[in-house]
Amino acid sequence: MRITQGTFSFLPDFTDEEIKAQIQYCLDRDWPIAIEYTDDPHPRNVYWDMFGMPLFDIRDPAAIMQTLTECKATFPNHYIRISGYDRSLGRATTALQFIVNRPANEPGFHVERQEMSDRRIRYTIRSYAADKPSGQRYE
Amino acid sequence: MAETGNESNEQVNLDQAWSDSQIQTLLDKLDEELVGLVPVKTRIREIAAMLLVARLREQHHMATDRPTLHMSFTGRPGTGKTTVAMRMAKILHSLGYVRKGHLVVASRDDLVGQYVGHTAPKTKEMLKKAMGGVLFIDEAYYLYRPENERDYGQEAIEMLLMAMENQRDDMVVILAGYKDRMDTFFQSNPGFHSRIAHHVDFPDYSLDELVQIADLMVRQQMYSFDADSRVAFREYLELRLQQPHFANARSVRNAIDRIKLRQANRLVQAGGSIVASELARIDVEDVRASRVFRGGISAEHIA
Numbered sequence: 001m002r003i004t005q006g007t008f009s010f011l012p013d014f015t016d017e018e019i020k021a022q023i024q025y026c027l028d029r030d031w032p033i034a035i036e037y038t039d040d041p042h043p044r045n046v047y048w049d050m051f052g053m054p055l056f057d058i059r060d061p062a063a064i065m066q067t068l069t070e071c072k073a074t075f076p077n078h079y080i081r082i083s084g085y086d087r088s089l090g091r092a093t094t095a096l097q098f099i100v101n102r103p104a105n106e107p108g109f110h111v112e113r114q115e116m117s118d119r120r121i122r123y124t125i126r127s128y129a130a131d132k133p134s135g136q137r138y139e
Numbered sequence: 140m141a142e143t144g145n146e147s148n149e150q151v152n153l154d155q156a157w158s159d160s161q162i163q164t165l166l167d168k169l170d171e172e173l174v175g176l177v178p179v180k181t182r183i184r185e186i187a188a189m190l191l192v193a194r195l196r197e198q199h200h201m202a203t204d205r206p207t208l209h210m211s212f213t214g215r216p217g218t219g220k221t222t223v224a225m226r227m228a229k230i231l232h233s234l235g236y237v238r239k240g241h242l243v244v245a246s247r248d249d250l251v252g253q254y255v256g257h258t259a260p261k262t263k264e265m266l267k268k269a270m271g272g273v274l275f276i277d278e279a280y281y282l283y284r285p286e287n288e289r290d291y292g293q294e295a296i297e298m299l300l301m302a303m304e305n306q307r308d309d310m311v312v313i314l315a316g317y318k319d320r321m322d323t324f325f326q327s328n329p330g331f332h333s334r335i336a337h338h339v340d341f342p343d344y345s346l347d348e349l350v351q352i353a354d355l356m357v358r359q360q361m362y363s364f365d366a367d368s369r370v371a372f373r374e375y376l377e378l379r380l381q382q383p384h385f386a387n388a389r390s391v392r393n394a395i396d397r398i399k400l401r402q403a404n405r406l407v408q409a410g411g412s413i414v415a416s417e418l419a420r421i422d423v424e425d426v427r428a429s430r431v432f433r434g435g436i437s438a439e440h441i442a
Contacts, residue, residue: 058267059241059270059271060271060272063268063270063309066267
């Protein structure tokens with residue numbers, strides 16, 4: 001099951017050129033870029049691990065693409081996303097965020113229906129991949 | 140411009156290309172802002188011409204390697220190396236050789252770390268910041284310390300060399316420093332020497348040029364010399380040139396700063412009411428009060 005989230009979730013995965021263009025868009029607006037990765041794709045897992053420091057003071061997308069290449073080489077089978085942070089007063093939020101790398105095989109989620117009193121049902125989703133310990137999930 | 144492609148008898152309008160690239164505006168500005176430095180300006184003009192022709196050749200599908208653009212600026216302190224580097228970044232940008240045209244100034248402290256494993260990330264970060272622009276490494280010879288074989292500078296040098304080779308499209312590196320020390324540096328790091336295409340030497344300013352610079356600075360700061368104080372300042376420079384630690388334009392700027400201080404002091408001490416133009420006028424006494432006229436600074440602290 002292909003997991004989608006973030007700004008361009010409805011689009012097919014970006015090519016490097018398209019990623020670069022989006023990064024340029026962020027830099028033009030003075031949004032620092034951060035590269036994050038995870039192997040726990042649960043939708044409620046919003047805090048991913050950051051790859052190195054946030055990329056401040058960078059003027060050219062080539063530098064960020066280089067860091068992204070390093071991140072992909074280190075975590076080829078993790079989810080990797082890029083986010084642009086708008087620090088301006090009144091905004092101070094992630095302005096744009098999209099997935100740039102995903103595991104080759106995404107097993108999807110199991111839906112658990114918990115029977116409760118009065119025929120009520122409580123739903124839980126659990127990633128099949130998350131059964132294994134972190135680091136061995138998408139090998 | 141090159142829609143028709145390969146025909147070698149096609150007309151190329153060089154005047155048009157030259158004015159389109161706006162180099163002339165940049166060079167004119169350089170002429171205006173920097174007094175003297177004729178060999179440097181000629182060199183910059185030559186480099187600009189070469190880059191323009193390379194660009195045109197590329198547009199007409201003639202095989203052109205991307206020219207190596209890394210440079211080394213050598214000269215005594217205060218001869219305008221940083222200023223020219225900034226202008227160079229603009230020129231390279233207007234010709235499309237760097238994408239952004241900003242200048243990142245780095246010194247040994249920005250590149251070399253304090254402990255094992257600290258240097259690589261530091262250097263890498265500076266290189267990333269400089270991408271799309273020009274990395275200006277001031278006093279580059281401090282990177283290499285032969286007396287300490289475990290110095291981390293070597294690591295930074297290796298990374299720089301690699302970046303100069305592999306990321307030629309992304310950035311241009313300019314090394315700067317004193318001539319003799321740069322020569323030693325290049326001798327001990329032949330890799331640098333061969334990767335740098337343009338060695339530009341900045342000559343010292345002559346006395347006349349220094350006076351011109353002073354005039355320009357004073358005018359920019361909305362002050363003015365009167366006839367006497369200009370003569371006095373010329374004498375000041377003549378004496379100052381004989382004394383140690385003379386740093387060309389930078390010393391001129393420092394001298395003017397001190398003159399401004401003395402001028403303000405004089406005005407406040409005199410008190411009373413004056414015409415507004417007196418606030419801009421530099422009196423001969425403000426210049427003459429310098430200790431350079433009283434045997435100099437060699438014994439006292441460095442100006």
